[in-house]
Amino acid sequence: MTKDDEMTTGEPVLAMRGVRAELGGRPVLRGIDLTVRRGEVVALLGANGSGKSTAIRSVIGQVPVSAGEIELFGAERRAFRDWWRIGYVPQRTTAAGGVPATVTEIVSSGRLSRTRFGLFRKADHAAVRHALELVGMADRARDNVEALSGGQHQRVLIARALVAEPELLVMDEPMAGVDLASQEILAATLREQVAQGATVLLVLHELGPLEPLIDRAVVLRDGCVLHDGPPPRAVGQHALPGHDHVHPHEHTPQRTGLLN
Protein backbone atom coordinates (compact mmCIF):
# COMPACT_ATOMS: atom_id res chain seq x y z
CA MET A 1 0.00 0.00 0.00
CA THR A 2 1.47 3.35 -0.97
CA LYS A 3 1.43 6.41 1.18
CA ASP A 4 -1.30 7.95 -1.00
CA ASP A 5 -3.61 4.99 -0.44
CA GLU A 6 -3.05 5.23 3.27
CA MET A 7 -4.17 8.83 3.20
CA THR A 8 -7.56 8.06 1.81
CA THR A 9 -8.15 4.74 3.54
CA GLY A 10 -6.47 5.19 6.94
CA GLU A 11 -8.76 5.26 9.92
CA PRO A 12 -9.63 8.85 10.93
CA VAL A 13 -8.11 9.79 14.28
CA LEU A 14 -9.62 13.27 14.23
CA ALA A 15 -12.79 14.36 12.47
CA MET A 16 -14.47 17.78 12.55
CA ARG A 17 -17.78 18.20 10.76
CA GLY A 18 -19.48 21.57 10.41
CA VAL A 19 -17.81 22.92 13.53
CA ARG A 20 -18.81 26.44 14.50
CA ALA A 21 -17.52 28.46 17.43
CA GLU A 22 -17.89 32.00 18.71
CA LEU A 23 -15.52 34.02 20.84
CA GLY A 24 -17.05 37.02 22.59
CA GLY A 25 -20.15 36.81 20.37
CA ARG A 26 -18.09 36.97 17.15
CA PRO A 27 -18.13 33.87 14.93
CA VAL A 28 -14.56 32.55 14.65
CA LEU A 29 -15.26 29.14 13.10
CA ARG A 30 -18.04 29.07 10.55
CA GLY A 31 -18.47 25.42 9.69
CA ILE A 32 -15.08 23.68 9.60
CA ASP A 33 -14.73 20.21 8.06
CA LEU A 34 -11.41 18.54 8.73
CA THR A 35 -10.37 14.90 8.85
CA VAL A 36 -6.92 13.68 9.89
CA ARG A 37 -6.21 10.01 9.19
CA ARG A 38 -3.72 7.77 10.92
CA GLY A 39 -0.15 8.46 9.84
CA GLU A 40 -0.89 11.80 8.19
CA VAL A 41 0.95 15.05 8.87
CA VAL A 42 -1.52 17.89 8.33
CA ALA A 43 -0.65 21.59 8.54
CA LEU A 44 -3.34 24.11 9.40
CA LEU A 45 -2.41 27.37 7.72
CA GLY A 46 -3.93 30.81 7.52
CA ALA A 47 -3.46 34.45 8.43
CA ASN A 48 -3.74 35.76 11.96
CA GLY A 49 -7.39 35.67 13.03
CA SER A 50 -8.36 33.06 10.43
CA GLY A 51 -9.38 30.65 13.21
CA LYS A 52 -6.58 28.09 13.07
CA SER A 53 -5.73 28.20 16.78
CA THR A 54 -9.42 28.26 17.69
CA ALA A 55 -9.97 25.19 15.53
CA ILE A 56 -7.29 23.28 17.45
CA ARG A 57 -8.51 24.55 20.80
CA SER A 58 -12.06 23.47 20.01
CA VAL A 59 -10.74 19.95 19.43
CA ILE A 60 -9.27 19.78 22.93
CA GLY A 61 -12.35 21.32 24.53
CA GLN A 62 -10.76 24.64 25.51
CA VAL A 63 -13.11 26.58 23.21
CA PRO A 64 -16.84 25.73 23.39
CA VAL A 65 -18.35 24.58 20.11
CA SER A 66 -21.78 25.98 19.18
CA ALA A 67 -22.56 23.54 16.36
CA GLY A 68 -21.07 20.56 14.55
CA GLU A 69 -19.37 17.36 15.62
CA ILE A 70 -15.86 16.52 16.74
CA GLU A 71 -14.65 12.94 16.94
CA LEU A 72 -11.35 11.71 18.40
CA PHE A 73 -10.29 8.16 17.57
CA GLY A 74 -13.85 7.37 16.53
CA ALA A 75 -15.41 8.56 19.79
CA GLU A 76 -17.52 11.67 20.26
CA ARG A 77 -15.26 14.25 21.90
CA ARG A 78 -17.30 14.52 25.10
CA ALA A 79 -17.20 10.75 25.53
CA PHE A 80 -13.48 10.52 24.69
CA ARG A 81 -11.41 9.35 27.66
CA ASP A 82 -8.10 7.98 26.26
CA TRP A 83 -6.33 11.30 26.58
CA TRP A 84 -2.88 9.68 26.61
CA ARG A 85 -3.40 9.09 22.87
CA ILE A 86 -3.12 12.86 22.28
CA GLY A 87 0.03 14.91 22.82
CA TYR A 88 -0.76 18.62 22.88
CA VAL A 89 1.70 21.48 22.47
CA PRO A 90 -0.02 24.81 23.20
CA GLN A 91 1.31 28.19 22.20
CA ARG A 92 4.18 28.89 24.51
CA THR A 93 2.56 31.90 26.16
CA THR A 94 -0.07 29.82 27.94
CA ALA A 95 2.39 27.91 30.10
CA ALA A 96 3.76 30.26 32.73
CA GLY A 97 3.13 29.70 36.39
CA GLY A 98 3.93 32.04 39.25
CA VAL A 99 6.22 29.56 41.02
CA PRO A 100 9.57 28.19 39.78
CA ALA A 101 9.37 24.76 38.15
CA THR A 102 12.11 22.58 36.71
CA VAL A 103 12.18 21.09 33.23
CA THR A 104 11.54 17.65 34.77
CA GLU A 105 8.55 18.88 36.76
CA ILE A 106 6.96 20.42 33.65
CA VAL A 107 7.55 17.34 31.49
CA SER A 108 6.28 15.02 34.27
CA SER A 109 2.86 16.68 34.18
CA GLY A 110 2.45 15.34 30.64
CA ARG A 111 2.72 11.81 31.99
CA LEU A 112 -0.36 12.15 34.24
CA SER A 113 -2.60 10.74 31.51
CA ARG A 114 -0.69 7.45 31.83
CA THR A 115 -0.75 7.21 35.63
CA ARG A 116 -3.42 6.23 38.10
CA PHE A 117 -4.08 8.88 40.74
CA GLY A 118 -0.89 10.64 39.71
CA LEU A 119 1.37 7.97 41.20
CA PHE A 120 4.64 7.67 39.32
CA ARG A 121 6.28 4.30 38.77
CA LYS A 122 9.76 3.51 37.46
CA ALA A 123 8.49 3.41 33.87
CA ASP A 124 7.03 6.91 34.25
CA HIS A 125 10.31 8.40 35.46
CA ALA A 126 12.10 6.59 32.62
CA ALA A 127 9.58 8.02 30.12
CA VAL A 128 10.31 11.55 31.37
CA ARG A 129 14.06 11.03 30.91
CA HIS A 130 13.51 9.55 27.46
CA ALA A 131 11.27 12.44 26.34
CA LEU A 132 13.95 14.92 27.44
CA GLU A 133 16.57 12.99 25.47
CA LEU A 134 14.34 13.09 22.38
CA VAL A 135 14.38 16.90 22.36
CA GLY A 136 17.99 17.18 23.53
CA MET A 137 17.18 18.73 26.91
CA ALA A 138 18.34 15.93 29.22
CA ASP A 139 21.25 18.01 30.51
CA ARG A 140 18.86 20.79 31.57
CA ALA A 141 16.49 18.46 33.46
CA ARG A 142 16.99 20.17 36.83
CA ASP A 143 17.02 23.75 35.57
CA ASN A 144 14.27 26.26 36.09
CA VAL A 145 12.24 26.60 32.88
CA GLU A 146 12.34 30.39 33.29
CA ALA A 147 16.10 30.23 32.66
CA LEU A 148 15.63 28.70 29.19
CA SER A 149 15.59 30.44 25.83
CA GLY A 150 12.38 30.50 23.80
CA GLY A 151 13.51 27.60 21.64
CA GLN A 152 14.58 25.50 24.61
CA HIS A 153 11.28 26.21 26.33
CA GLN A 154 9.43 25.05 23.23
CA ARG A 155 11.45 21.81 23.23
CA VAL A 156 10.41 21.23 26.85
CA LEU A 157 6.73 21.67 25.90
CA ILE A 158 7.18 19.16 23.08
CA ALA A 159 8.82 16.71 25.48
CA ARG A 160 5.80 17.19 27.77
CA ALA A 161 3.54 16.22 24.86
CA LEU A 162 5.69 13.22 23.86
CA VAL A 163 6.12 11.80 27.36
CA ALA A 164 2.75 10.02 27.31
CA GLU A 165 3.81 8.30 24.05
CA PRO A 166 0.79 9.65 22.14
CA GLU A 167 -0.57 8.54 18.76
CA LEU A 168 -1.72 11.99 17.67
CA LEU A 169 0.38 15.13 18.15
CA VAL A 170 -1.51 18.43 18.09
CA MET A 171 0.78 21.47 17.98
CA ASP A 172 -0.08 25.16 17.94
CA GLU A 173 2.67 27.11 16.15
CA PRO A 174 5.57 24.97 17.42
CA MET A 175 8.12 27.04 15.50
CA ALA A 176 7.01 30.51 16.63
CA GLY A 177 9.84 32.42 18.26
CA VAL A 178 12.19 29.44 18.10
CA ASP A 179 15.87 29.92 17.25
CA LEU A 180 17.36 28.11 14.28
CA ALA A 181 19.23 25.45 16.28
CA SER A 182 16.06 24.53 18.17
CA GLN A 183 14.04 24.54 14.92
CA GLU A 184 16.39 21.92 13.51
CA ILE A 185 16.11 19.77 16.64
CA LEU A 186 12.32 20.13 16.61
CA ALA A 187 12.15 19.16 12.95
CA ALA A 188 14.38 16.14 13.59
CA THR A 189 12.26 15.07 16.58
CA LEU A 190 9.09 15.38 14.55
CA ARG A 191 10.61 13.48 11.64
CA GLU A 192 11.47 10.64 14.00
CA GLN A 193 7.94 10.59 15.46
CA VAL A 194 6.39 10.55 11.99
CA ALA A 195 8.71 7.73 10.91
CA GLN A 196 7.44 5.74 13.87
CA GLY A 197 3.86 6.22 12.70
CA ALA A 198 2.69 9.25 14.69
CA THR A 199 -0.15 11.33 13.29
CA VAL A 200 0.40 15.09 13.45
CA LEU A 201 -1.87 18.12 13.21
CA LEU A 202 -0.02 21.40 13.47
CA VAL A 203 -0.88 25.04 13.20
CA LEU A 204 1.80 26.86 11.25
CA HIS A 205 2.31 30.42 10.20
CA GLU A 206 4.58 29.30 7.37
CA LEU A 207 5.75 25.86 6.32
CA GLY A 208 9.42 26.58 7.04
CA PRO A 209 11.78 23.71 7.94
CA LEU A 210 8.84 21.32 8.47
CA GLU A 211 7.77 21.56 4.82
CA PRO A 212 9.21 18.18 3.68
CA LEU A 213 7.24 16.38 6.39
CA ILE A 214 3.82 17.75 5.53
CA ASP A 215 1.41 15.53 3.58
CA ARG A 216 -1.52 17.89 3.40
CA ALA A 217 -2.29 21.51 4.09
CA VAL A 218 -5.61 22.92 5.20
CA VAL A 219 -5.83 26.68 4.74
CA LEU A 220 -8.38 28.66 6.75
CA ARG A 221 -9.70 32.13 6.01
CA ASP A 222 -12.31 33.90 8.13
CA GLY A 223 -13.26 30.67 9.88
CA CYS A 224 -13.83 28.67 6.67
CA VAL A 225 -11.71 26.05 4.92
CA LEU A 226 -10.26 27.69 1.82
CA HIS A 227 -8.01 24.87 0.64
CA ASP A 228 -7.59 21.22 1.62
CA GLY A 229 -4.98 19.33 -0.33
CA PRO A 230 -1.28 19.25 -1.14
CA PRO A 231 0.79 21.94 0.61
CA PRO A 232 0.89 25.25 -1.27
CA ARG A 233 3.55 25.19 -3.94
CA ALA A 234 6.87 26.68 -2.94
CA VAL A 235 7.66 30.03 -4.48
CA GLY A 236 10.79 32.07 -4.99
CA GLN A 237 14.10 30.35 -4.47
CA HIS A 238 12.37 27.24 -3.11
CA ALA A 239 10.68 26.71 -6.49
CA LEU A 240 13.91 26.73 -8.50
CA PRO A 241 14.68 23.46 -10.31
CA GLY A 242 17.00 21.27 -8.27
CA HIS A 243 15.83 22.68 -4.93
CA ASP A 244 14.73 19.50 -3.25
CA HIS A 245 14.45 20.81 0.31
CA VAL A 246 17.64 19.16 1.44
CA HIS A 247 19.07 21.99 3.46
CA PRO A 248 22.85 21.88 3.76
CA HIS A 249 22.82 22.20 7.56
CA GLU A 250 20.64 19.11 7.90
CA HIS A 251 23.63 16.80 7.72
CA THR A 252 26.24 18.80 9.52
CA PRO A 253 26.81 17.61 13.08
CA GLN A 254 24.78 19.35 15.77
CA ARG A 255 27.00 22.05 17.14
CA THR A 256 25.22 22.08 20.46
CA GLY A 257 26.01 18.42 21.02
CA LEU A 258 22.68 18.12 22.86
CA LEU A 259 21.47 15.19 20.82
CA ASN A 260 24.52 13.02 21.42
Next chain:
Amino acid sequence: MELLDFAFMQRALVAAVLVGVTAPAIGIYLVQRRQPLMGDGIGHVAMTGVGLGFLLNTSPVWMATAVSVLGSVLMELIRWYGRTRGDIALAMLFYGGMAGGVMFVNLAPGGSNANLSSYLFGSLSTVSPSDVTAISILAAFVVVVTLGLRRQLFAVSQDEEFARVTGLPVRALNLLTAVTAAVTVTVAMRVVGLILVSALMVVPVAAAQQLTRSFTATLAIATALGVTVTISGTVTSYYQDVPPGATIVLLTIAAFLLLTALAAPLARRRARAAAARRPAGDPPECAIPATRGAADEVGV
Protein backbone atom coordinates in the same frame (compact mmCIF):
# COMPACT_ATOMS: atom_id res chain seq x y z
CA MET B 1 10.08 26.19 78.59
CA GLU B 2 7.62 27.44 81.17
CA LEU B 3 5.15 28.50 78.49
CA LEU B 4 4.43 24.83 77.76
CA ASP B 5 2.98 24.48 81.27
CA PHE B 6 -0.06 26.45 80.20
CA ALA B 7 -2.76 24.43 78.48
CA PHE B 8 -3.83 27.46 76.40
CA MET B 9 -0.25 27.86 75.11
CA GLN B 10 -0.06 24.17 74.20
CA ARG B 11 -3.26 24.60 72.20
CA ALA B 12 -2.00 27.82 70.59
CA LEU B 13 1.27 26.14 69.56
CA VAL B 14 -0.53 23.14 68.05
CA ALA B 15 -2.72 25.53 66.08
CA ALA B 16 0.35 27.55 65.07
CA VAL B 17 2.15 24.49 63.65
CA LEU B 18 -0.95 23.45 61.70
CA VAL B 19 -1.30 26.95 60.26
CA GLY B 20 2.39 27.09 59.40
CA VAL B 21 2.11 23.92 57.32
CA THR B 22 -1.28 24.40 55.66
CA ALA B 23 -1.22 28.08 54.68
CA PRO B 24 1.89 27.90 52.43
CA ALA B 25 0.92 24.40 51.21
CA ILE B 26 -2.26 25.69 49.57
CA GLY B 27 -0.86 29.19 49.01
CA ILE B 28 1.77 27.86 46.59
CA TYR B 29 -0.97 26.80 44.14
CA LEU B 30 -2.70 30.18 44.45
CA VAL B 31 0.62 31.90 43.69
CA GLN B 32 1.23 29.49 40.80
CA ARG B 33 -2.23 30.31 39.39
CA ARG B 34 -1.43 34.01 39.82
CA GLN B 35 -4.34 34.48 42.22
CA PRO B 36 -2.33 35.29 45.34
CA LEU B 37 -5.06 37.47 46.83
CA MET B 38 -7.73 34.78 46.72
CA GLY B 39 -7.08 33.93 50.38
CA ASP B 40 -7.71 37.54 51.27
CA GLY B 41 -11.10 37.44 49.56
CA ILE B 42 -12.07 34.23 51.30
CA GLY B 43 -11.01 35.77 54.63
CA HIS B 44 -13.48 38.60 54.07
CA VAL B 45 -16.28 36.17 53.24
CA ALA B 46 -15.48 34.06 56.31
CA MET B 47 -16.41 37.04 58.51
CA THR B 48 -20.06 36.44 57.70
CA GLY B 49 -19.60 32.89 59.01
CA VAL B 50 -18.08 34.13 62.25
CA GLY B 51 -20.95 36.59 62.66
CA LEU B 52 -23.52 33.86 61.97
CA GLY B 53 -21.77 31.64 64.55
CA PHE B 54 -22.29 34.31 67.20
CA LEU B 55 -25.86 35.01 66.14
CA LEU B 56 -26.90 31.36 66.08
CA ASN B 57 -24.77 30.55 69.13
CA THR B 58 -22.86 27.78 67.30
CA SER B 59 -19.11 27.31 66.81
CA PRO B 60 -17.77 30.28 64.79
CA VAL B 61 -15.00 28.03 63.39
CA TRP B 62 -17.38 25.52 61.77
CA MET B 63 -19.76 28.28 60.68
CA ALA B 64 -16.88 30.21 59.10
CA THR B 65 -15.77 27.00 57.36
CA ALA B 66 -19.23 26.46 55.89
CA VAL B 67 -19.62 30.05 54.72
CA SER B 68 -16.11 30.42 53.30
CA VAL B 69 -16.40 27.10 51.43
CA LEU B 70 -19.65 28.35 49.91
CA GLY B 71 -17.99 31.67 49.11
CA SER B 72 -15.00 29.99 47.46
CA VAL B 73 -17.27 27.84 45.28
CA LEU B 74 -19.13 30.99 44.27
CA MET B 75 -15.83 32.72 43.44
CA GLU B 76 -14.81 29.78 41.23
CA LEU B 77 -18.19 29.82 39.46
CA ILE B 78 -17.83 33.56 38.86
CA ARG B 79 -14.41 32.86 37.35
CA TRP B 80 -15.97 30.36 34.89
CA TYR B 81 -19.04 32.21 33.82
CA GLY B 82 -18.62 35.90 34.52
CA ARG B 83 -15.58 36.74 32.44
CA THR B 84 -16.52 40.34 31.78
CA ARG B 85 -18.11 41.35 35.09
CA GLY B 86 -16.12 38.91 37.21
CA ASP B 87 -14.10 41.54 39.11
CA ILE B 88 -17.18 43.51 40.14
CA ALA B 89 -18.96 40.34 41.31
CA LEU B 90 -15.92 39.34 43.37
CA ALA B 91 -15.71 42.80 44.95
CA MET B 92 -19.36 42.56 45.96
CA LEU B 93 -18.79 39.12 47.42
CA PHE B 94 -15.78 40.31 49.47
CA TYR B 95 -17.34 43.44 50.90
CA GLY B 96 -20.75 41.84 51.30
CA GLY B 97 -19.02 39.11 53.34
CA MET B 98 -17.31 41.66 55.56
CA ALA B 99 -20.47 43.75 56.04
CA GLY B 100 -22.47 40.61 56.78
CA GLY B 101 -20.02 39.64 59.52
CA VAL B 102 -20.22 43.02 61.24
CA MET B 103 -24.02 43.06 60.95
CA PHE B 104 -24.59 39.54 62.33
CA VAL B 105 -22.20 40.02 65.26
CA ASN B 106 -24.02 43.18 66.29
CA LEU B 107 -27.40 41.48 65.92
CA ALA B 108 -26.28 38.67 68.27
CA PRO B 109 -27.46 39.07 71.89
CA GLY B 110 -24.80 41.06 73.75
CA GLY B 111 -22.59 41.03 70.65
CA SER B 112 -20.35 43.87 69.51
CA ASN B 113 -17.43 44.38 67.17
CA ALA B 114 -15.14 43.50 70.08
CA ASN B 115 -16.18 39.85 69.67
CA LEU B 116 -14.94 39.96 66.09
CA SER B 117 -11.54 41.36 66.97
CA SER B 118 -9.93 38.05 68.03
CA TYR B 119 -11.10 36.47 64.74
CA LEU B 120 -9.84 39.38 62.68
CA PHE B 121 -6.36 39.61 64.17
CA GLY B 122 -5.83 36.26 65.90
CA SER B 123 -5.52 35.58 69.60
CA LEU B 124 -3.64 32.98 71.63
CA SER B 125 -5.70 32.81 74.79
CA THR B 126 -8.99 32.15 73.03
CA VAL B 127 -8.06 28.92 71.19
CA SER B 128 -10.45 26.49 72.90
CA PRO B 129 -10.06 22.67 73.06
CA SER B 130 -12.92 22.31 70.57
CA ASP B 131 -11.16 24.80 68.27
CA VAL B 132 -8.05 22.59 68.35
CA THR B 133 -10.13 19.56 67.35
CA ALA B 134 -11.78 21.48 64.51
CA ILE B 135 -8.48 22.95 63.33
CA SER B 136 -6.77 19.53 63.38
CA ILE B 137 -9.50 17.87 61.29
CA LEU B 138 -9.50 20.73 58.78
CA ALA B 139 -5.69 20.82 58.60
CA ALA B 140 -5.58 17.07 57.91
CA PHE B 141 -7.91 17.64 54.94
CA VAL B 142 -5.70 20.44 53.61
CA VAL B 143 -2.51 18.34 53.91
CA VAL B 144 -4.07 15.32 52.18
CA VAL B 145 -5.26 17.46 49.27
CA THR B 146 -2.18 19.66 48.81
CA LEU B 147 0.41 16.89 49.13
CA GLY B 148 -1.59 13.88 47.90
CA LEU B 149 -2.76 15.60 44.73
CA ARG B 150 0.32 17.75 44.21
CA ARG B 151 1.06 16.47 40.69
CA GLN B 152 -2.51 17.10 39.55
CA LEU B 153 -2.79 20.50 41.24
CA PHE B 154 0.64 21.47 39.87
CA ALA B 155 -0.43 20.57 36.32
CA VAL B 156 -3.74 22.46 36.53
CA SER B 157 -2.20 25.52 38.18
CA GLN B 158 0.72 25.61 35.73
CA ASP B 159 -1.17 25.24 32.45
CA GLU B 160 -4.91 24.70 32.58
CA GLU B 161 -5.25 24.21 28.83
CA PHE B 162 -2.65 21.46 28.75
CA ALA B 163 -4.03 19.81 31.89
CA ARG B 164 -7.37 19.42 30.13
CA VAL B 165 -5.68 17.42 27.35
CA THR B 166 -4.10 15.05 29.87
CA GLY B 167 -7.66 14.16 30.85
CA LEU B 168 -7.51 15.76 34.31
CA PRO B 169 -10.88 16.92 35.71
CA VAL B 170 -9.80 20.58 35.50
CA ARG B 171 -12.99 22.11 36.89
CA ALA B 172 -13.18 19.68 39.79
CA LEU B 173 -9.52 20.36 40.66
CA ASN B 174 -10.06 24.13 40.47
CA LEU B 175 -13.04 23.80 42.79
CA LEU B 176 -11.03 21.61 45.14
CA THR B 177 -8.24 24.23 45.23
CA ALA B 178 -10.76 26.94 46.09
CA VAL B 179 -12.44 24.85 48.78
CA THR B 180 -9.08 23.87 50.28
CA ALA B 181 -8.05 27.53 50.40
CA ALA B 182 -11.32 28.30 52.20
CA VAL B 183 -10.70 25.55 54.73
CA THR B 184 -7.15 26.83 55.29
CA VAL B 185 -8.49 30.31 56.01
CA THR B 186 -10.57 28.94 58.87
CA VAL B 187 -7.62 26.84 60.12
CA ALA B 188 -5.53 29.99 60.31
CA MET B 189 -8.30 32.26 61.60
CA ARG B 190 -7.76 31.66 65.34
CA VAL B 191 -4.00 32.21 65.33
CA VAL B 192 -3.28 34.71 62.54
CA GLY B 193 -6.71 36.22 62.06
CA LEU B 194 -8.87 36.63 58.96
CA ILE B 195 -7.32 39.92 57.87
CA LEU B 196 -3.74 38.61 57.88
CA VAL B 197 -4.26 34.98 56.84
CA SER B 198 -3.53 35.65 53.17
CA ALA B 199 -0.03 36.90 54.06
CA LEU B 200 0.88 33.48 55.43
CA MET B 201 -0.37 31.83 52.23
CA VAL B 202 1.66 34.07 49.94
CA VAL B 203 4.74 35.53 51.64
CA PRO B 204 6.49 32.23 52.63
CA VAL B 205 6.09 31.05 49.03
CA ALA B 206 7.46 34.32 47.68
CA ALA B 207 10.36 34.11 50.14
CA ALA B 208 11.18 30.49 49.23
CA GLN B 209 11.17 31.39 45.52
CA GLN B 210 14.12 33.68 46.06
CA LEU B 211 16.29 30.61 46.55
CA THR B 212 14.69 27.82 44.57
CA ARG B 213 14.56 26.54 41.02
CA SER B 214 11.97 23.79 41.49
CA PHE B 215 8.38 23.58 42.65
CA THR B 216 9.12 20.78 45.10
CA ALA B 217 11.89 22.75 46.82
CA THR B 218 9.69 25.85 46.93
CA LEU B 219 6.93 23.86 48.61
CA ALA B 220 9.34 22.34 51.15
CA ILE B 221 11.07 25.61 52.05
CA ALA B 222 7.79 27.56 52.17
CA THR B 223 6.18 25.14 54.64
CA ALA B 224 9.37 24.94 56.75
CA LEU B 225 9.46 28.73 56.83
CA GLY B 226 5.73 28.82 57.61
CA VAL B 227 6.17 26.60 60.67
CA THR B 228 9.24 28.54 61.80
CA VAL B 229 7.49 31.90 61.74
CA THR B 230 4.22 30.70 63.28
CA ILE B 231 6.03 29.04 66.22
CA SER B 232 8.45 31.90 66.80
CA GLY B 233 5.65 34.43 66.35
CA THR B 234 3.45 32.64 68.87
CA VAL B 235 6.28 32.43 71.41
CA THR B 236 7.19 36.09 70.91
CA SER B 237 3.56 37.01 71.27
CA TYR B 238 3.45 35.21 74.64
CA TYR B 239 6.57 36.83 76.11
CA GLN B 240 6.12 40.33 74.70
CA ASP B 241 2.34 40.45 74.99
CA VAL B 242 1.86 41.51 71.36
CA PRO B 243 -0.85 40.22 68.96
CA PRO B 244 0.25 36.87 67.40
CA GLY B 245 -1.11 37.54 63.91
CA ALA B 246 0.78 40.78 63.43
CA THR B 247 3.98 39.30 64.93
CA ILE B 248 3.84 36.27 62.61
CA VAL B 249 3.22 38.35 59.50
CA LEU B 250 6.00 40.83 60.30
CA LEU B 251 8.41 37.93 60.93
CA THR B 252 7.42 36.39 57.58
CA ILE B 253 8.10 39.63 55.77
CA ALA B 254 11.46 39.93 57.56
CA ALA B 255 12.29 36.39 56.37
CA PHE B 256 11.34 37.40 52.84
CA LEU B 257 13.70 40.40 52.95
CA LEU B 258 16.51 38.29 54.40
CA LEU B 259 16.16 35.57 51.74
CA THR B 260 15.96 38.20 49.01
CA ALA B 261 19.25 39.66 50.23
CA LEU B 262 20.79 36.17 50.23
CA ALA B 263 19.48 35.40 46.75
CA ALA B 264 21.73 37.75 44.77
CA PRO B 265 25.06 36.17 45.81
CA LEU B 266 23.52 32.72 45.35
CA ALA B 267 22.44 33.55 41.80
CA ARG B 268 25.97 34.80 41.03
CA ARG B 269 27.45 31.55 42.34
CA ARG B 270 25.06 29.50 40.22
CA ALA B 271 25.90 31.54 37.13
CA ARG B 272 29.63 30.90 37.73
CA ALA B 273 28.97 27.17 38.19
CA ALA B 274 26.96 27.09 34.97
CA ALA B 275 29.76 28.90 33.14
CA ALA B 276 32.26 26.32 34.43
CA ARG B 277 30.07 23.49 33.10
CA ARG B 278 29.97 24.98 29.62
CA PRO B 279 32.32 23.36 27.07
CA ALA B 280 35.71 25.03 26.79
CA GLY B 281 35.23 26.06 23.16
CA ASP B 282 32.29 28.30 24.02
CA PRO B 283 33.38 31.90 24.40
CA PRO B 284 32.25 33.37 27.74
CA GLU B 285 31.66 36.83 26.29
CA CYS B 286 30.12 38.11 23.10
CA ALA B 287 32.57 37.81 20.23
CA ILE B 288 32.14 38.47 16.56
CA PRO B 289 33.61 35.69 14.39
CA ALA B 290 36.81 36.97 12.82
CA THR B 291 35.94 35.68 9.37
CA ARG B 292 32.84 37.87 9.00
CA GLY B 293 33.85 41.23 10.34
CA ALA B 294 31.65 43.38 12.47
CA ALA B 295 28.22 44.30 11.20
CA ASP B 296 28.85 48.00 11.73
CA GLU B 297 32.05 47.88 9.66
CA VAL B 298 30.70 49.74 6.70
CA GLY B 299 33.00 50.39 3.80
CA VAL B 300 32.38 53.73 2.10
